Amino acid sequence: MDTSVKNEFTVQGIAASQGIAYGQIFVYIQSDVEVPSYQVEPEKRIEEVARFEKALLVTRQQIAKIQDEVERNLGPEEALIFDAHLLVLEDQALIGETIREFETTGRNIETCFNKVSQRYIKAFSEIDDEYLRERAGDIRDVAQRVLQNLLGQAENSLTRLADKRIVVANDISPSDSASIDRSAALGIVTDTGSKTSHAVIVARSMKVPAVVGLRDLSHRVKHGDWAIIDGYDGVVIVNPSESTLFRYGKIQEQKKTFESRLLKANQEPAVTLDGVPVTLMANIEKPDEVKLVRDYNAAGVGLYRTEYLFLSSSRVPSEQEQFLAYKAVAEGLAPNPVVIRTLDLGGDKPMAGNPELFPKEDNPFMGFRAIRFCLEHQDIFRDQLRAILMASAYGKVKIMYPMISGHEELARANAVLADCMSDLKSRGVPFDENIPVGAMIEVPSAAETADLLAPDCAFFSIGTNDLIQYILAIDRVNDRIAHLYEPTHCAVLRTLRRIVAEGHRGKLEVSVCGEMAGDPVYAPLLLGMGIDCLSMAPPWIPSVKYIVRAMTMADARALAEEALQMNSPREIYAKCEAFYRARVSVD
Numbered sequence: 001m002d003t004s005v006k007n008e009f010t011v012q013g014i015a016a017s018q019g020i021a022y023g024q025i026f027v028y029i030q031s032d033v034e035v036p037s038y039q040v041e042p043e044k045r046i047e048e049v050a051r052f053e054k055a056l057l058v059t060r061q062q063i064a065k066i067q068d069e070v071e072r073n074l075g076p077e078e079a080l081i082f083d084a085h086l087l088v089l090e091d092q093a094l095i096g097e098t099i100r101e102f103e104t105t106g107r108n109i110e111t112c113f114n115k116v117s118q119r120y121i122k123a124f125s126e127i128d129d130e131y132l133r134e135r136a137g138d139i140r141d142v143a144q145r146v147l148q149n150l151l152g153q154a155e156n157s158l159t160r161l162a163d164k165r166i167v168v169a170n171d172i173s174p175s176d177s178a179s180i181d182r183s184a185a186l187g188i189v190t191d192t193g194s195k196t197s198h199a200v201i202v203a204r205s206m207k208v209p210a211v212v213g214l215r216d217l218s219h220r221v222k223h224g225d226w227a228i229i230d231g232y233d234g235v236v237i238v239n240p241s242e243s244t245l246f247r248y249g250k251i252q253e254q255k256k257t258f259e260s261r262l263l264k265a266n267q268e269p270a271v272t273l274d275g276v277p278v279t280l281m282a283n284i285e286k287p288d289e290v291k292l293v294r295d296y297n298a299a300g301v302g303l304y305r306t307e308y309l310f311l312s313s314s315r316v317p318s319e320q321e322q323f324l325a326y327k328a329v330a331e332g333l334a335p336n337p338v339v340i341r342t343l344d345l346g347g348d349k350p351m352a353g354n355p356e357l358f359p360k361e362d363n364p365f366m367g368f369r370a371i372r373f374c375l376e377h378q379d380i381f382r383d384q385l386r387a388i389l390m391a392s393a394y395g396k397v398k399i400m401y402p403m404i405s406g407h408e409e410l411a412r413a414n415a416v417l418a419d420c421m422s423d424l425k426s427r428g429v430p431f432d433e434n435i436p437v438g439a440m441i442e443v444p445s446a447a448e449t450a451d452l453l454a455p456d457c458a459f460f461s462i463g464t465n466d467l468i469q470y471i472l473a474i475d476r477v478n479d480r481i482a483h484l485y486e487p488t489h490c491a492v493l494r495t496l497r498r499i500v501a502e503g504h505r506g507k508l509e510v511s512v513c514g515e516m517a518g519d520p521v522y523a524p525l526l527l528g529m530g531i532d533c534l535s536m537a538p539p540w541i542p543s544v545k546y547i548v549r550a551m552t553m554a555d556a557r558a559l560a561e562e563a564l565q566m567n568s569p570r571e572i573y574a575k576c577e578a579f580y581r582a583r584v585s586v587d
């Protein structure tokens with residue numbers, strides 16, 4: 001009997017989202033379905049066809065169930081995507097051809113179904129029609145599920161957590177995180193990843209603890225093991241003893257008392273002790289987070305990551321679907337502003353099941369992503385811009401382009417936008433003709449040429465997650481070098497200072513919307529450097545507001561001045577931490 005997992009063991013990873021959780025583990029390992037190939041004896045052929053019919057039926061039931069759950073958890077719009085999946089299962093051509101292939105070759109039904117569905121996927125992905133091309137992704141998704149059922153492989157979807165569980169995964173892709181059962185995930189633990197990987201951003205927005213970079217933990221535990229996740233210190237304790245549980249119970253209580261103090265203070269305005277108001281905004285991914293934005297008293301949305309709609313399905317959402325999502329956020333938060341970022345797909349956010357749109361790249365973070373993708377796929381870009389413009393008639397919407405690397409790219413994006421505006425105008429569709437348009441500054445070349453970008457921007461928003469990785473040449477999702485990802489590196493601070501100076505020279509508001517903005521240890525440094533607005537996952541607003549209300553802006557400026565004179569990232573971090581601890585005590 002394997003007793004290793006019954007004993008308590010502790011693994012140190014990277015603390016990625018604060019909090020402590022205790023519960024049973026759900027192991028999630030991503031892998032492709034491997035299809036065996038063999039000859040079926042003639043007397044077993046009727047049975048083989050019956051096996052296929054049964055797998056189709058089970059798949060249909062599974063999809064219908066997921067559709068119901070998604071509708072309950074995320075709403076009817078998100079659930080609609082499963083209609084297309086159900087249609088694939090009713091496709092008589094696909095099913096008929098599989099049976100014919102089986103009758104002709106006598107190979108096992110998995111092999112025949114795989115061959116026919118691959119042929120369909122290829123044919124659909126080559127059609128010169130956006131809608132039909134998108135169906136290739138639906139067929140791929142459904143085919144994987146049918147194959148899993150034929151091979152008796154357990155469904156391992158994050159949409160279907162049976163009970164409250166700690167998810168331990170080798171990795172969580174953005175499309176996995178789009179389908180994660182938010183009401184049942186107690187915490188997230190991954191073998192890979194760093195503080196800014198997508199799984200972490202999702203965990204922080206769900207306000208569940210997360211620890212990443214645990215190397216092979218997902219292979220050392222099994223379903224049903226118990227674990228404590230300590231998202232403060234980056235520790236996971238598997239099968240904790242009674243005494244460990246007691247110790248963590250105490251720590252958890254202390255943190256809870258502090259949290260209630262933070263929540264109480266969050267009802268007050270974000271103003272420093274010397275009377276300087278600070279704008280604290282929210283980062284969101286989905287319309288249903290509007291409630292969270294209100295609950296946490298955010299001044300609006302500083303970053304609406306629109307990828308979610310594209311990642312929750314393998315199908316590109318229509319202009320109308322996007323319009324409804326953007327309108328819900330704009331309307332729900334009016335008159336507060338909502339900064340909608342145009343698509344930032346690619347990099348760590350490829351769209352699953354769409355190799356034709358996102359071919360595999362050796363170096364995706366430096367590859368075909370964000371504005372580069374949009375300028376090449378202008379049909380998709382135009383649909384999104386029109387959807388955002390139409391939503392602007394219902395609230396205070398701003399547009400933000402990601403990954404701008406220079407003025408020419410900005411000008412090209414603005415030209416497409418101008419075209420979309422003329423189109424809507426000629427059709428009499430209402431929109432805000434003075435919609436503010438800004439750029440994310442997250443590529444070093446944009447930071448270096450911020451003076452050239454400023455005249456054509458209404459605002460800058462600094463994406464520190466990417467900016468830091470590009471300045472330091474540290475892949476933000478590579479846990480082997482995560483310790484070198486240093487937001488307080490002098491090169492980062494000098495770049496931030498330059499962006500603020502150029503932005504302010506051009507009379508632009510300069511925000512930070514990367515994870516650095518939601519860390520109360522960094523917030524005084526950023527504000528002291530002149531950042532006008534911090535945008536973060538809503539649950540982090542109370543901690544940042546707490547330090548804002550406990551400091552003076554004069555002290556924050558002095559901290560920034562001092563930090564800019566220092567040359568050790570660790571010492572700068574220690575200084576920021578000391579600044580924070582001198583003003584905020586958890587006890």
Ligand SMILES: C=C(OP(=O)(O)O)C(=O)O
Nearest residue numbers: 442463464465466513514
């Ligand atoms: C906010 C950012 O963008 P992403 O969505 O890639 O984290 C960033 O890079 O800081």
